[in-house]
Amino acid sequence: MASALLSASLFHPSKNGDGGLCMRNFRSSVYGKVPSNPSSIRKEAAHLGGRLVINSALGRRATKRETVIPDPDYRIPIVLLGLAGGLAYTNNLLPAAPAGLLGLLLLFQTTRVRFVFDDEALEVKIGEQLQESGENVFVGGKNRWKYSTFVNWELWWPNFPILxxxxxxxxxxxxQVHFFPVIFNGKQLYDVMVERAGPSKTSGPKQS
Structure with missing residues (x-):
C-alpha cells in the first residue's frame, strides 16, 4: 500500500496548476500520515489498479502452452506381427500375409510419425527432427488442424487404444473425419486431447 500511495503522490498535479509535483502528499505517504487529499489518492490508486489488471490479462494471453509430443508405442505393430507369425505357423498363410504387412507398415510408421500438439493446433510431423509431413494424401491440405475447429474426437479403446x-x-x-492408428502412448494422447480439444462426447471425461 505504501508503494502504491507513493506512486500516486509523485505523479499527482498540485492544486495551483503549475504542473509541479505535490510534495506534501509525497511526505505524508513517506511518514505514514494521512494524505491531505485522500480522494485524489483513491482516484490515482484506482487508475493504477486498472492498469495492473489490464497488464495481468495481457500477460495471461501471451503465455503459451507447452508443445506436447506423445511417445511412440509399438504394441499394435508387435501384436500384428505376432498374430501373423502364429497364423503362418499354423499354415494359415492367406490371413497371415495382410496381418504381417500391416504390422510391418505400422512398425515403420511408429519410428517416424509424430503427433505434435502445440499451443493452437495438432500437426503430424516426421522423424526426430520433426520435418513437415506435406499435404494429406487423402483429403488434401496441410496435416495441421486447429483445436478450435474440432467438432468431436474419440479414442478406441482407452485400456488398449487402437484408433x-x-x-x-x-x-x-x-x-472432415480423420482416423489414425494409435502408435503413440495412449495415456499421453488422451490427456493432451482432453486439455487442448475438450472432453470427448462419449469416452469422457464427462463435462459437469
Missing amino acids: VYFKETQTKPEG
Missing part, C-alpha cells in the same frame, strides 16, 4: 478419430471443420465446412 483415434477426430472431426474438424478446417478442411471443409461440413466437417
Whole structure:
C-alpha cells in the first residue's frame, strides 16, 4: 500500500496548476500520515489498479502452452506381427500375409510419425527432427488442424487404444473425419486431447 500511495503522490498535479509535483502528499505517504487529499489518492490508486489488471490479462494471453509430443508405442505393430507369425505357423498363410504387412507398415510408421500438439493446433510431423509431413494424401491440405475447429474426437479403446478419430471443420465446412492408428502412448494422447480439444462426447471425461 505504501508503494502504491507513493506512486500516486509523485505523479499527482498540485492544486495551483503549475504542473509541479505535490510534495506534501509525497511526505505524508513517506511518514505514514494521512494524505491531505485522500480522494485524489483513491482516484490515482484506482487508475493504477486498472492498469495492473489490464497488464495481468495481457500477460495471461501471451503465455503459451507447452508443445506436447506423445511417445511412440509399438504394441499394435508387435501384436500384428505376432498374430501373423502364429497364423503362418499354423499354415494359415492367406490371413497371415495382410496381418504381417500391416504390422510391418505400422512398425515403420511408429519410428517416424509424430503427433505434435502445440499451443493452437495438432500437426503430424516426421522423424526426430520433426520435418513437415506435406499435404494429406487423402483429403488434401496441410496435416495441421486447429483445436478450435474440432467438432468431436474419440479414442478406441482407452485400456488398449487402437484408433483415434477426430472431426474438424478446417478442411471443409461440413466437417472432415480423420482416423489414425494409435502408435503413440495412449495415456499421453488422451490427456493432451482432453486439455487442448475438450472432453470427448462419449469416452469422457464427462463435462459437469
